Amino acid sequence: MAAALMVSDVSIATSLRLGAVAELAKAEGPYDEGPISWRNPKPPGVYHLLIIGAGPGGLVAARAAAALGARVALIERHQLGGGCLNYGCIPSKTIIRTSRLYAEMRNAQYFGATPPAAVLVDFAAVMARMRRIRSRIGRADSAARLAAEGIALYFGNARFVGTDTVDVDGVCLRFRKAMIAAGSRPLLPAVPGLVQSGYLTSETVFDLTALPPSLLVMGGGPLGCELAQTFARFGSRTLIAHSEPLFLPQEERDAAQMVSDALARDGVEIHLNTSVVNVRLEAGRKVVELVSDGSVATTIVDEILTGVGRVPAVQGLNLEAAGVDYDDEGGVHVDDFLRTSNPRIFAAGDVCLEHKYTNTAQASARIVVRNALLFGRKRMSALTIPWCTYTDPEIAHVGLYVRQARERNIPVRTITIPMHEVDRAITDGEERGFVKIHVRDGTDRILGATIVARHAGDTINAISLAMVAGIGLRTLANVIHAYPTQGGAIRQAADAFMSTRRSRILSWLVRKWLQR
């Protein structure tokens, strides 16, 4: 049966999406050969590993297991690549790049260039470029490639019908081990009138082909901050409403404040401590009531983007039949080895983890392959995982925050290098931000780091490497960096650490010498 028929369980919206994808594929090259002409394989018997969801987690696990020679089934009900490729990392980073270009063109004079008389934003072209890039990246995970790698790929909706059996649109697949990598979906805020008035989510905002003249972003987490800045740079009148006193609640306050300042500089209207309490439609526009500190304000916008969080996609999996414990907020319950309450079944990625990032989904999937197929005992808690919010400047973090170290009674010393002391940041006009490295006081052992800088996401990787390899600041002070680079700020931090240590030791020696 052709896959186009097999997705009949999935919502009409999804089918329309596949139709739209087919159109785009015709126009811009193959996006994913799967859903259009795919025929599911015939189940050969019992699979060694059955995986639900072909997002970053599912794809990594399928490839790793197939490379080991395991019989692998991978089931996807929507689009290969999951959230990351289709409506997450890839489309967002692609349009963020163009929005930065627009911001730089407006700022051309600063760099000694004559700005164009007017910077005209061609939003349709921006989105066409995004779709082309998404197609190109998606080809690495096409259905044909996966099949060639020995993965039995099924398009359809997976649901458990027993402790070792999954139904895919009427076909039963049996497994020795299974991994749930069903991902997450946008959380819909309970605001009266929102549904009736219409709204965008991260899953629909990348379908836009015309720039909304005005946009309200609900939520000041990574997604909300990234897209608010992006749309403001494209020229939408952009507002962001966040219920807390500062954006990016998990980040250190000074870092989050820098992101807030950056949004304000880009013209985003910032509403902190603010809740959206009502939306109604008037003459095709959305009239929004905002409450802040007890006072109500009204604003009118063309579009609303909800970015208040993501929830694990546990519905429809029929986890009860498999004896897998879960709850709607935290998702599938797993232990440190990523085992669920059914010893045959593991989970990875957004569906079970608090940190919902692609690198986390992939790293957890690798753990599952080792623990499920190779009797491994790899622990999720042993991983060092950095993350980044791709605003301008970016804000990246790895390891412990100071507050976490204090909660654990770990004495912390912090070394901070402001980017305005980093030569390459000065030459590039990218001086806003800092590199902050936390060490265990009295040692050079790195506990964590936060970087706010134009390229913080790239720079943080050196700190992750040091942490994983057990390299302390003393050794980092001996690492020669190419000059001038923004990553050199890490060496500057290590030098600053060593100079205070040296002077402490030196003054101790001098004291001893004088006391002879």
Ligand SMILES: Cc1cc2nc3c(=O)[nH]c(=O)nc-3n(C[C@H](O)[C@H](O)[C@H](O)COP(=O)(O)OP(=O)(O)OC[C@H]3O[C@@H](n4cnc5c(N)ncnc54)[C@H](O)[C@@H]3O)c2cc1C
């Ligand atoms: C706008 C946005 C920007 C982001 N940017 C970044 C970023 O820059 N960096 C980063 O690290 N992360 C980013 N993320 C997060 C990242 O996209 C996710 O963490 C990542 O995709 C999670 O991977 P996953 O494999 O766990 O799940 P998903 O990517 O969600 O994949 C799950 C797959 O399972 C399928 N599925 C679900 N249920 C079933 C079923 N019953 N049967 C069959 N198939 C099923 C789904 O269709 C989906 O394809 C971003 C997210 C968003 C929304």
